[in-house]
Amino acid sequence: MKRLEKKLWLWLFVMALLSPLGIILPGKFGAEGAWGEWGADALEKLLGYIPGGLKRTADIWAAPIRNYTFGGEGALISTRIVSYIVSAFIGIVLVWVIVLIISRLLFKHEK
Amino acid sequence: MRETGVRQSVLFFLYTRGTKYMFMAQQASVVGMHIPDGYLSPQTYIPLYGASIAVWGIALKKIKNELSAKYVPYLAMAAAFSFLIQMFNIPVPGGTSGHAVGAGIIALLLGPWTAVIAVSVVLIIQAFVFGDGGITAIGANCFNMAIVMPFVAYWTFNLIKGFSQNRVRILAAAFLSGYVGLSAAAFSAAFMFGIQPVIAIGPDGMPLYAPYPLSIAIPAMAIEHLFLFSIVEGVMTLVLLKYFLKNESTLVYAMRGDSREEA
Numbered sequence: 482m483k484r485l486e487k488k489l490w491l492w493l494f495v496m497a498l499l500s501p502l503g504i505i506l507p508g509k510f511g512a513e514g515a516w517g518e519w520g521a522d523a524l525e526k527l528l529g530y531i532p533g534g535l536k537r538t539a540d541i542w543a544a545p546i547r548n549y550t551f552g553g554e555g556a557l558i559s560t561r562i563v564s565y566i567v568s569a570f571i572g573i574v575l576v577w578v579i580v581l582i583i584s585r586l587l588f589k590h591e592k
Numbered sequence: 593m594r595e596t597g598v599r600q601s602v603l604f605f606l607y608t609r610g611t612k613y614m615f616m617a618q619q620a621s622v623v624g625m626h627i628p629d630g631y632l633s634p635q636t637y638i639p640l641y642g643a644s645i646a647v648w649g650i651a652l653k654k655i656k657n658e659l660s661a662k663y664v665p666y667l668a669m670a671a672a673f674s675f676l677i678q679m680f681n682i683p684v685p686g687g688t689s690g691h692a693v694g695a696g697i698i699a700l701l702l703g704p705w706t707a708v709i710a711v712s713v714v715l716i717i718q719a720f721v722f723g724d725g726g727i728t729a730i731g732a733n734c735f736n737m738a739i740v741m742p743f744v745a746y747w748t749f750n751l752i753k754g755f756s757q758n759r760v761r762i763l764a765a766a767f768l769s770g771y772v773g774l775s776a777a778a779f780s781a782a783f784m785f786g787i788q789p790v791i792a793i794g795p796d797g798m799p800l801y802a803p804y805p806l807s808i809a810i811p812a813m814a815i816e817h818l819f820l821f822s823i824v825e826g827v828m829t830l831v832l833l834k835y836f837l838k839n840e841s842t843l844v845y846a847m848r849g850d851s852r853e854e855a
Contacts, residue, residue: 485839486665486669490669493669496677497676500680503680506683507683510685511685521630524803532801534633534792534794535631535801535802537630538630538726540629540630541629541726541728542719542720542723544719544723545721546721548724549722568679571721572672573675575717576671576675576717577668579671579713579716580664580668581664583667583713584661587656
């Protein structure tokens with residue numbers, strides 16, 4: 482691996498280790514999730530009803546690591562911090578695997 | 593039946609108008625600029641799947657023809673970077689939170705077509721594994737963050753920079769490229785949200801999917817992006833471009849035209 486590549490991967494690992502800042506800071510400022518991304522329950526509180534189509538499709542997929550957290554919504558902050566770092570590394574590995582598959586398909590004649 | 597529908601719609605309209613964006617945002621539970629399942633109607637998300645798949649096809653062809661296998665590690669690093677930077681949620685005190693996407697800087701460093709693939713890979717992983725963005729909305733989210741954003745960012749950079757070699761102008765172009773790129777993605781997402789209550793209404797007159805009209809969706813997304821998240825994206829784009837220009841200037845795709853001229 483080239484020197485530059487090594488250096489950049491190192492920075493990415495540092496980013497992964499620092500990623501829990503992304504949940505700690507919003508917690509400190511009392512900020513919640515993004516506009517327009519309410520769950521069905523939160524939307525019912527806002528509107529007084531759940532739009533029909535939304536209700537039917539909202540839970541179409543059960544993601545294995547929802548919200549980058551092991552242990553669901555009520556998880557302890559320490560669990561969430563560890564989950565976040567683990568999720569960051571899982572993300573890096575998955576990105577690598579998919580990019581490798583794509584590049585194998587694209588550059589199959591190159592060695 | 594019809595009458596109650598109308599009355600409910602009017603009440604709904606008054607209610608949403610009277611509700612502050614901050615209050616609505618405080619109820620939020622998921623993080624990011626990713627449209628979840630259930631917010632877009634099939635007549636919106638199906639064509640956007642089509643559009644994204646078509647652009648992926650073009651992008652893969654371009655990468656195959658223009659790049660070689662030695663760029664693969666950079667494609668992987670770019671995607672990893674976008675995945676990680678999106679984990680750094682930035683809070684609006686007492687309100688919502690959002691994050692940078694990195695599609696702009698990837699477009700400047702590796703070209704907009706590479707950015708399309710790098711960020712799309714990230715968005716697909718986020719949707720399937722982490723429930724960040726819906727499965728039905730993958731086409732829409734990729735359209736906003738992996739297509740609109742890198743191209744708008746790339747065009748903005750070229751427009752501002754022009755043929756100038758002026759350092760300040762290049763850095764200003766980098767900031768604006770990130771700023772305008774993320775803002776465009778946010779507007780596009782807000783537009784998708786905002787047209788839902790017009791194009792997808794149930795037999796009772798109530799919205800079936802995202803319930804907020806353009807008059808609410810656009811300002812809510814615009815305010816937080818124009819005043820915070822897009823600034824962060826712009827600063828990040830500037831800092832990283834500055835780093836690469838200083839240390840690895842031959843790598844920077846957006847500056848290649850210049851080196852060719854010099855040669």
